[in-house]
Amino acid sequence: MNLATEAGEAVAMIGANGAGKSTLLRTLAGLHRPAAGTIHLEGRDITAMPPHERAAAGIVLVPEGRRLFPSLTLEENLLVGTTPRRRGAWNLARIYELFPWMAARRAMTTVFLSGGEQQAVAIGRALMTNPRVLLLDELSLGLAPTVVQRLYDMLPQLLGAGMAVLLVEQDVTQALRVSGHVHCLLEGRITLSGRPAELKPADVEAAYFGLAHRGGGSG
Amino acid sequence: MVWINAAVQGVLLGGLYALFACGLSLIFGVMRVVNLAHGDFAVLAAYLALAVIAAVHVPVLWAVLVAAPLFALVGYAVQRLIIQRSLDISPLTTLLVTFGLSIVIQNALLEVASANSQSLPAGLLTSGALRVSGQLSLGYLSLLIFGTAIVVIVALQMFLARTSMGRQVRAAADDQETASTLGVNVRHVFGIAAALAFATVALAGVAFGMYSSFDPSAGPQRLIFAFEAVVIGGMGSLWGTLAGGVILGVAQVLGSQVDAGFGVLAGHLVFLAVLALRPNGLIPSRSV
Amino acid sequence: MAAAAAPVTVRVTRSRRPSYWTAIGGAAVLAVLASLPYVVYANVTDLLVNFIILLTLATTWNLLAGYAGLVSVGQQVYIGVGAYTVLVLSGSGFSPFLAIPLAAVAAGLASIPVSLLLLHLRGAYFAIATWVVAEAVGLAVLRVPSLGGGTGATLEGLAGFDPAVREALTYWSALAVGAVTVVGCYLLLRSRFGLDLTAIRDNEVGARSVGVRILSAKRIVYVVAGAGAGAAGALLIVSQLNVQAVSIFSVQWSAYMIFVALIGGVGTVEGPILGTVIFFILQQSLADRGAWYLIIVGTIAVVMAMWVPRGLWGLVDDRFHVRLFPVGYWLHGAVTNPGKSPET
Numbered sequence: 001m002n003l004a005t006e007a008g009e010a011v012a013m014i015g016a017n018g019a020g021k022s023t024l025l026r027t028l029a030g031l032h033r034p035a036a037g038t039i040h041l042e043g044r045d046i047t048a049m050p051p052h053e054r055a056a057a058g059i060v061l062v063p064e065g066r067r068l069f070p071s072l073t074l075e076e077n078l079l080v081g082t083t084p085r086r087r088g089a090w091n092l093a094r095i096y097e098l099f100p101w102m103a104a105r106r107a108m109t110t111v112f113l114s115g116g117e118q119q120a121v122a123i124g125r126a127l128m129t130n131p132r133v134l135l136l137d138e139l140s141l142g143l144a145p146t147v148v149q150r151l152y153d154m155l156p157q158l159l160g161a162g163m164a165v166l167l168v169e170q171d172v173t174q175a176l177r178v179s180g181h182v183h184c185l186l187e188g189r190i191t192l193s194g195r196p197a198e199l200k201p202a203d204v205e206a207a208y209f210g211l212a213h214r215g216g217g218s219g
Numbered sequence: 220m221v222w223i224n225a226a227v228q229g230v231l232l233g234g235l236y237a238l239f240a241c242g243l244s245l246i247f248g249v250m251r252v253v254n255l256a257h258g259d260f261a262v263l264a265a266y267l268a269l270a271v272i273a274a275v276h277v278p279v280l281w282a283v284l285v286a287a288p289l290f291a292l293v294g295y296a297v298q299r300l301i302i303q304r305s306l307d308i309s310p311l312t313t314l315l316v317t318f319g320l321s322i323v324i325q326n327a328l329l330e331v332a333s334a335n336s337q338s339l340p341a342g343l344l345t346s347g348a349l350r351v352s353g354q355l356s357l358g359y360l361s362l363l364i365f366g367t368a369i370v371v372i373v374a375l376q377m378f379l380a381r382t383s384m385g386r387q388v389r390a391a392a393d394d395q396e397t398a399s400t401l402g403v404n405v406r407h408v409f410g411i412a413a414a415l416a417f418a419t420v421a422l423a424g425v426a427f428g429m430y431s432s433f434d435p436s437a438g439p440q441r442l443i444f445a446f447e448a449v450v451i452g453g454m455g456s457l458w459g460t461l462a463g464g465v466i467l468g469v470a471q472v473l474g475s476q477v478d479a480g481f482g483v484l485a486g487h488l489v490f491l492a493v494l495a496l497r498p499n500g501l502i503p504s505r506s507v
Numbered sequence: 508m509a510a511a512a513a514p515v516t517v518r519v520t521r522s523r524r525p526s527y528w529t530a531i532g533g534a535a536v537l538a539v540l541a542s543l544p545y546v547v548y549a550n551v552t553d554l555l556v557n558f559i560i561l562l563t564l565a566t567t568w569n570l571l572a573g574y575a576g577l578v579s580v581g582q583q584v585y586i587g588v589g590a591y592t593v594l595v596l597s598g599s600g601f602s603p604f605l606a607i608p609l610a611a612v613a614a615g616l617a618s619i620p621v622s623l624l625l626l627h628l629r630g631a632y633f634a635i636a637t638w639v640v641a642e643a644v645g646l647a648v649l650r651v652p653s654l655g656g657g658t659g660a661t662l663e664g665l666a667g668f669d670p671a672v673r674e675a676l677t678y679w680s681a682l683a684v685g686a687v688t689v690v691g692c693y694l695l696l697r698s699r700f701g702l703d704l705t706a707i708r709d710n711e712v713g714a715r716s717v718g719v720r721i722l723s724a725k726r727i728v729y730v731v732a733g734a735g736a737g738a739a740g741a742l743l744i745v746s747q748l749n750v751q752a753v754s755i756f757s758v759q760w761s762a763y764m765i766f767v768a769l770i771g772g773v774g775t776v777e778g779p780i781l782g783t784v785i786f787f788i789l790q791q792s793l794a795d796r797g798a799w800y801l802i803i804v805g806t807i808a809v810v811m812a813m814w815v816p817r818g819l820w821g822l823v824d825d826r827f828h829v830r831l832f833p834v835g836y837w838l839h840g841a842v843t844n845p846g847k848s849p850e851t
Binding site: 029030031050051052054055056060061063067069070071072076079080081082083084085125126129 | 403
């Protein structure tokens, strides 16, 4: 596949389970090594870079399932994001501005937070790295639709500052709503690309389930 | 009254065990690795101190200033070159490799230093004691070692809780993958944790060398005591390790009060009892 | 998805030609070995007795670690139990040679309560706990004067034998123990139980989900390994004619077992055999170098563990796909990757 994102743009990857969406994000973050191909960030070839260097280069992952650090308090979780020492607008104060409820809970363990709150902490933690590219893996997993909505409502603010966002979503409606560009993935291949406004629901459905390629050997 | 004196001696001995054990506890808590050569590295530190003293004629405590930083470097190297590599293969491999390392160190010491028992000269510290009452006296050396154990544990706790590197260590211990995507260089961070652990091993080795005599084969016994202290107190908790060390020390001293040869065995029995009844230790923060 | 292909018939067999030769060759070797006392001096057969003791220990340790995933650093406790059982039985009038199988049984029985205490532990916890048990039992035995205390005890029951006869009988007992151990382990692994063990080794959760009873499988392996170590201990006291608590309960024995396993390879029946041969040769050739022998062997073992994790037999197996003691299954007919050995 060929994939590109621009600053200020949100690109969504949709597709059924097992299509390879999370694997793609994890490969971009450096957790898997690609069998072939290259990854470039702002012109730099980062294909061989280990994950911690990629975070320093400006690409960070908000992992599927949140994966907060259970031994650390909320604030400490956020502070781990300062490890790459990148300059930028994001710091603790701004995160607490974005999520006012966090300030009161900063010294608590994150284990008892609700799913949506944990997701917010995970996003905040990633933002603290001041990334150029934010990778969001299945934000909506296990969360109520209103919560998901509120989380995604934050997106324009991030994009407006020049960040690029690549998000993987099970929830196709949300994905189409928040992104400027969408790719549909099936068994590791892109079956459909385009701007959400220009895509017909029937096409999306066909690409999602692979119906468009009947007789060609897939599905 | 004799028993109270014995119990107090046991508590102080527990300080020495805790000093041995906190390095082991740190490494296990962070990486889930038990370095079976832990005790042998401590004995190595004692021999190193002996060599430094023989060469430069400084008091023992100065030898610590040489041994501890040197061992920190050694620890970093051992972690990144040997332990990390073994971990990448399988957790069982770390056990086997560190066991092999233990045998190699013991026999290398045997070749270089001979099998004779040695001791580190502690000077005034060995003989002096604080007389609390008619039958209760606290040796200066034991008090110093106990105090050192407390200081070391406090320092390690503060490192883990208050510093950025400490935070990275805890994050990597929780979830290596996620930590790495947030910029934590997990291998380097594990190396730092190992460096700290090895520095404490150097302290423990020198302390042990002053407290009693040692020979090249003394390592495994120290490892067992350290491990028993960690298990009794509860894995992953440094203060638990202190408690475990104290309980072990008391069990051993009281045991030898009952009968001269029974001390070490008494400690083993307490350990096995804890394993049977409360496998997570007395102050668990992680489970077995 | 590929279009449906014509159905392929697959044949499953247990052994290939090398193993038939192994069986024949093994019987021949055994016959030759059995005749040795008539042909060579006692120092050769003594050497072989020591070799077989090591082989027995290594094979059973490999069963424990390579198949049940239990790294024990405390098998020496059963070596001691075996040796002291022979001592006690011999003291009551039993023939020490006949006591050898009884010692194995005693060690096996002794391992049952220990297994109840330790088997729920994992990894390093299990390893060090086994070590502590060995230390504790060793210390306890030291305190029993009738077993010799600190100075050790002598085996009386063989005093009446002619030395040559005694050495020959010792040797033949060792051959029997060695053959039973190796063949026994092989048959165990080849059986349905062996399949369960391999499943546990590869994926415990998966194995449990298909109904493999993990804890009882591990317990069986632990008891068998204990019995094997007990037999080795019995052979030790019979060949050395005395026993000392400090040395027989020493962790040095575990060092030998681990080194053999690392050199030869863990997880196959052939690995411990190859490892014992190499270790034994090293031990004999470096014997007068004192501590250097262990430094060298230990370094080799560490290097092997990190760079050749499957041991030397693993290398042979990878290269030549040979199994003298086949415990897996061969698929004939549906080979899609011709270069890959389908046997596990």
